[in-house]
Amino acid sequence: MEESKKFFTTSEAAEKLNVHARTVRKWIDAFSDYIRPELNKRGHYLLTESGLKALRDVQEQLKTGKKTLKQVREDLVKSGRWPSRQNPSTSPTVQNELQTVTVRLKNVERVQQQILEILEELQSGTEAVRKKQDQLKLEIRNATFQQRLEAAGDTGKTKRKRDGVLRLSQLFR
Incomplete structure (x- = not known):
């Protein structure tokens, strides 16, 4: 049995989350350290299962709390799921x-x-x-x-x- 990571494109992730692909790209840009996407040769995002799970987490927080991206980021840092960046x-x-x-x-x-x-x-x-x-x-x-x-x-x-x-x-x- 061959062990290969399953990657999802932004379009596939958008279908699974029932949102537009641009929305997924926006979330990836805002939470790239949390989602950790990879890039293919063309520079397109590829997401792993954990990246897709992180996107679902972001989506849930945005839906349930009616929060802004900044508030979601702060909540992720407070909960310890996303490491805070060192203050330069x-x-x-x-x-x-x-x-x-x-x-x-x-x-x-x-x-x-x-x-x-x-x-x-x-x-x-x-x-x-x-x-x-x-x-x-x-x-x-x-x-x-x-x-x-x-x-x-x-x-x-x-x-x-x-x-x-x-x-x-x-x-x-």
Whole structure:
């Protein structure tokens, strides 16, 4: 006696379940991990007896409880008939990636903070330079004014002395 698995096509499964073949394909797509269909060379689904039984189970749950596919999936997971998928965010690879990203983000935040501190120092330094420039301009104006007063009152001063003060004032303009 030859041992060969009996396979059902989606059309044959649809006939046995009294539904349309598209409905069977929809259920297979939604519950492929539970039904576990195989594919032939043309890419068509082939179902075993256990796959057909799983389809009947899905059909019964959809009919009796008026549930959605999502609700049926949740019920299958709760009852232990369908293993829940591992949450991808808890896999070790994702955890390592998440940790790496977190460390890098903290480094970026630290560097940003340092840049802000340096920027504040530069701004205060720039403000100090502006104040010093204003102070020097005021001193130059006073010196120039003083020089003009002296020149007006004392015409006997030497030209060399005036030229020196003028040159000095021209340096700071």
